[in-house]
Amino acid sequence: MMVKYRKGQFVKVKVTGIQPYGAFVETPDHVEGLIHISEVMNDYIHNLNVFLSVGQTVKAKILDVAADGKLNLTLKENDYFRRQERKKEKKSVLDEISQDQSIGFESLRQKLPEWLAKAEQL
Structure with missing residues (x-):
């Protein structure tokens, strides 16, 4: 039995390949x-393999269903990937050092x- 998929629907999918x-x-x-x-996710991703792996099952939201039935999906509304974004929001105190500040052992x-x-x- 073929399920009729629609835009906005959440569906569990299995990763079959990563490019x-x-x-x-x-x-x-x-x-x-x-x-x-x-x-x-909303953050820049350099290597997709850090977040997904072949064989992994994830919950995704359908953005669009193509004429041939293929799905265009997003993980941005998946709670796990949202938590990953929040972890990246925490920055190191070293990020607050401006380039024009003199840095040395005494300053540190x-x-x-x-x-x-x-x-x-924190």
Whole structure:
């Protein structure tokens, strides 16, 4: 029995292949689809293999159904990938150092108590 897929529907898919531009997936009833690399999360992804692997099953949202029945999917509404984005939002205190600041051992010693206090708040 062939399931009729529609835009906005969530579906579990299995990753069947990974390319630099996205992941090929398949539904349980063998309908093929693609999750473009830009649809995994809002952050830049250099290597899709860090987030997906062949054989992995993920919950994806259908963005579009092509005339030939193939699915265009997104993971941006998947809770797991949203959590991954939030982890990346936490930045190191070293990111706050501007390039024009003089950095040396004495400067680091002066800033260390402030950085430790900030780290404890996270």
